[in-house]
Amino acid sequence: MAKPPKENSPITEHLAYLLAQANREINRQLELRLSKEGVPVEQWRILKVLSDGEGHSMGELADAVLLNHPTLTKMIDRMVSDTLVYRVQDPNDRRKVLMFISDRGKVLCKKLNSLAVDQEEHILESYGDKSTSELKRLLESLIDSSN
Amino acid sequence: MAKPPKENSPITEHLAYLLAQANREINRQLELRLSKEGVPVEQWRILKVLSDGEGHSMGELADAVLLNHPTLTKMIDRMVSDTLVYRVQDPNDRRKVLMFISDRGKVLCKKLNSLAVDQEEHILESYGDKSTSELKRLLESLIDSSN
DNA sequence: CTTCAATTCTTGAATATTCAATATTTTCAA
DNA sequence: TTGAAAATATTGAATATTCAAGAATTGAAG
Numbered sequence: 001m002a003k004p005p006k007e008n009s010p011i012t013e014h015l016a017y018l019l020a021q022a023n024r025e026i027n028r029q030l031e032l033r034l035s036k037e038g039v040p041v042e043q044w045r046i047l048k049v050l051s052d053g054e055g056h057s058m059g060e061l062a063d064a065v066l067l068n069h070p071t072l073t074k075m076i077d078r079m080v081s082d083t084l085v086y087r088v089q090d091p092n093d094r095r096k097v098l099m100f101i102s103d104r105g106k107v108l109c110k111k112l113n114s115l116a117v118d119q120e121e122h123i124l125e126s127y128g129d130k131s132t133s134e135l136k137r138l139l140e141s142l143i144d145s146s147n
Numbered sequence: 148m149a150k151p152p153k154e155n156s157p158i159t160e161h162l163a164y165l166l167a168q169a170n171r172e173i174n175r176q177l178e179l180r181l182s183k184e185g186v187p188v189e190q191w192r193i194l195k196v197l198s199d200g201e202g203h204s205m206g207e208l209a210d211a212v213l214l215n216h217p218t219l220t221k222m223i224d225r226m227v228s229d230t231l232v233y234r235v236q237d238p239n240d241r242r243k244v245l246m247f248i249s250d251r252g253k254v255l256c257k258k259l260n261s262l263a264v265d266q267e268e269h270i271l272e273s274y275g276d277k278s279t280s281e282l283k284r285l286l287e288s289l290i291d292s293s294n
Numbered sequence: 295c296t297t298c299a300a301t302t303c304t305t306g307a308a309t310a311t312t313c314a315a316t317a318t319t320t321t322c323a324a
Numbered sequence: 325t326t327g328a329a330a331a332t333a334t335t336g337a338a339t340a341t342t343c344a345a346g347a348a349t350t351g352a353a354g
Contacts, residue, residue: 011195011211014263015270015279016173016188018286023170024213025293026163041163048158058333064158066171071311073334095319095332116161123162127292132162135285138278139165145274146172205303218341220304242302242349 026123033115037108042067042075043084044116047101047109050085055098057090084108173270180262184255189214189222190231191263194248194256197232202245204237231255 011017031041045065050056056064062072076099079085084105090096101109124132158164178188192212197203203211209219223246226232231252237243248256271279 008198008260011192013283015267015283015286016177016263017192018283018290019166019170019173020213022286022289023166025290026166029293030163045158045164051155059331066167068312069333070313070335074310093320093332097333113155116163120162123289127289131285131288135282135289136160136162136165138282138285139162139169141278142169142274142282143165143172146176206301215342216303217305217343221340240302240350244303 029122030116030119033119034112036115037111039108039112043079044109044112046072046075046079046099047084047105047112050099050101051106051109053101055088055090055100057096057098059096061099079105176269177263177266180266181259183262184258186255186259190226191256191259193222193226193246194231194252194259197246197248198253198256200248202235202237202247204243204245206243208246226252 012021027041034041034044042065046061049061049064058069058072058076061076062069065072067075076085076087080087082104083102085099085101088098088100090098174188181188181191189212193208196208196211205216205219205223208223209216212219214222223232223234227234229251230249232246232248235245235247237245
């Protein structure tokens with residue numbers, strides 16, 4: 001018996017708002033953990049994507065880590081300064097730049113991964129296995145249906 | 148048979164990532180609709196909260212619309228310039244400022260509401276009634292369990 | 295009372311993000 | 325093969341957000 005939101009329904013009933021609120025809260029928690037290593041969430045995502053050892057172009061990365069191109073470029077600049085990642089021009093398409101993770105980046109990524117796993121475990125405890133996997137399933141399908 | 152994420156699981160399996168991705172996508176769609184009236188999502192949220200006609204303090208508003216205080220102050224400055232809202236000092240506690248929606252703000256809010264309802268209906272169509280209400284339920288309970 | 299800490303909001307400087315324009319390389323049609 | 329259009333990444337200026345500090349008011353303990 002779920003009612004569709006009327007024009008004057010409170011904002012808290014809108015899907016867009018619930019998503020924003022949940023995202024904000026979970027992100028805040030994750031941020032808090034990762035701050036132990038002084039690393040923003042986006043950098044962890046970048047390291048994680050690159051930790052397959054393959055080279056990834058900036059465009060690919062931008063999509064994967066949900067940042068737009070200029071923002072990513074500037075964040076990568078910082079990470080290059082910190083020698084966490086490095087750039088290589090793609091030999092097959094010289095418009096592209098391939099990003100790789102450094103050894104230092106790999107070491108940091110491992111530490112960050114376990115901080116993140118801590119968080120997921122904490123969520124599993126307070127929220128429950130069943131709800132968590134069901135929520136993940138629904139989110140994936142929402143994302144699918146939006147493309 | 149849902150597996151908990153291992154240290155080296157892809158980023159796309161993390162709840163934090165799925166939430167960020169879904170939020171980004173739904174927000175992008177909403178933004179697109181509201182841009183017809185040239186209004187950012189946050190301003191719509193503000194108008195919607197204020198449209199109960201009551202006065203709301205800045206702190207209250209900041210919580211409700213998921214913005215931190217200085218960001219809200221500056222956004223409200225713009226909205227005051229556009230005569231969508233106005234400030235009144237709280238007579239009972241002069242530290243506080245009470246925000247009210249103007250007549251112009253009410254008119255705009257109505258238009259925005261129907262654009263937002265359009266979007267929710269679009270989601271219901273492509274994603275389904277059942278999934279939508281189930282997702283909302285799970286999100287609410289995740290938010291609850293995080294406090 | 296009076297003073298000191300807490301609350302609320304705003305401000306200004308530092309930082310980050312975005313938009314539009316640019317440079318480079320590739321693609322592909324004529 | 326050439327030349328125009330598309331794709332990729334970066335830059336710089338404009339804009340927005342955040343952090344830390346400040347001003348005003350209230351609360352409450354001594």
